[in-house]
Amino acid sequence: MILITGASSGIGEATAKAFAKLKQNLILIARRIDRLEKLSQDIRAKYQVQVIPFELDIRSKDAVFGIVKRNEELFSKTQVLVNNAGLAKGFERFPNCELSDWETMIDTNIKGLLYITKAVLPYMLKTNEGHIVNIGSVAGHWNYPHGNVYCATKSAVKALTESLRMGSNHMVCFKAKTCQRTGAYYFPYRSSFCKFNS
Numbered sequence: 001m002i003l004i005t006g007a008s009s010g011i012g013e014a015t016a017k018a019f020a021k022l023k024q025n026l027i028l029i030a031r032r033i034d035r036l037e038k039l040s041q042d043i044r045a046k047y048q049v050q051v052i053p054f055e056l057d058i059r060s061k062d063a064v065f066g067i068v069k070r071n072e073e074l075f076s077k078t079q080v081l082v083n084n085a086g087l088a089k090g091f092e093r094f095p096n097c098e099l100s101d102w103e104t105m106i107d108t109n110i111k112g113l114l115y116i117t118k119a120v121l122p123y124m125l126k127t128n129e130g131h132i133v134n135i136g137s138v139a140g141h142w143n144y145p146h147g148n149v150y151c152a153t154k155s156a157v158k159a160l161t162e163s164l165r166m167g168s169n170h171m172v173c174f175k176a177k178t179c180q181r182t183g184a185y186y187f188p189y190r191s192s193f194c195k196f197n198s
């Protein structure tokens with residue numbers, strides 16, 4: 001199964017379709033379940049693959065661990081986790097930024113990514129295989145005016161990915177891609193777990 005967070009629009013939705021085209025079964029996560037259900041129906045009809053949508057706010061630790069636990073049989077089949085859910089809010093000068101925007105970005109882009117990864121990783125460790133793709137951003141590589149906390153969250157995604165890679169003795173694959181839809185660069189950091197430290 002391919003598990004994609006933030007599949008209700010944008011890059012996540014496009015990723016779901018791309019994997020479905022490759023005949024992969026999908027677990028899709030987002031808050032807007034109406035959009036996820038419609039996407040699931042469309043993908044099933046077009047590609048004849050299994051698609052299971054879940055309404056989930058990844059900022060909620062209890063909700064993330066709860067949903068994975070309650071659906072353990074399904075989530076334990078995750079071969080690829082695409083940590084895509086994320087957002088940028090409030091590009092103001094630092095003194096004018098809203099605290100709530102900072103909190104939303106940190107809670108989603110960093111903590112939400114960590115919760116899902118922590119919940120699903122044990123299944124990959126058990127089978128000794130799996131891939132984690134974290135959707136980063138140029139903002140994690142180059143800071144820019146008014147980018148402040150968004151840049152910081154994407155720097156965190158980069159740092160966490162590298163740290164996870166080093167801590168798990170697996171193959172390294174580091175690629176930069178161009179987002180065809182927006183023309184923007186984004187950075188999926190793929191971690192392949194072929195062999196873990198014992």
Ligand SMILES: NC(=O)c1ccc[n+]([C@@H]2O[C@H](COP(=O)([O-])OP(=O)(O)OC[C@H]3O[C@@H](n4cnc5c(N)ncnc54)[C@H](OP(=O)(O)O)[C@@H]3O)[C@@H](O)[C@H]2O)c1
Nearest residue numbers: 006007008009010011030031032057058085086137182184
């Ligand atoms: N588009 C770009 O130019 C660009 C460039 C660099 C990096 N990125 C990165 O690419 C990723 C996707 O961006 P996008 O442009 O495709 O944005 P998007 O169209 O706004 O999609 C964001 C997705 O994240 C989901 N999401 C947001 N908060 C969530 C939460 N708390 N719980 C669960 N799902 C949540 C949204 O679903 P719901 O609202 O339904 O929950 C939506 O499906 C982000 O990590 C972004 O930082 C984008």
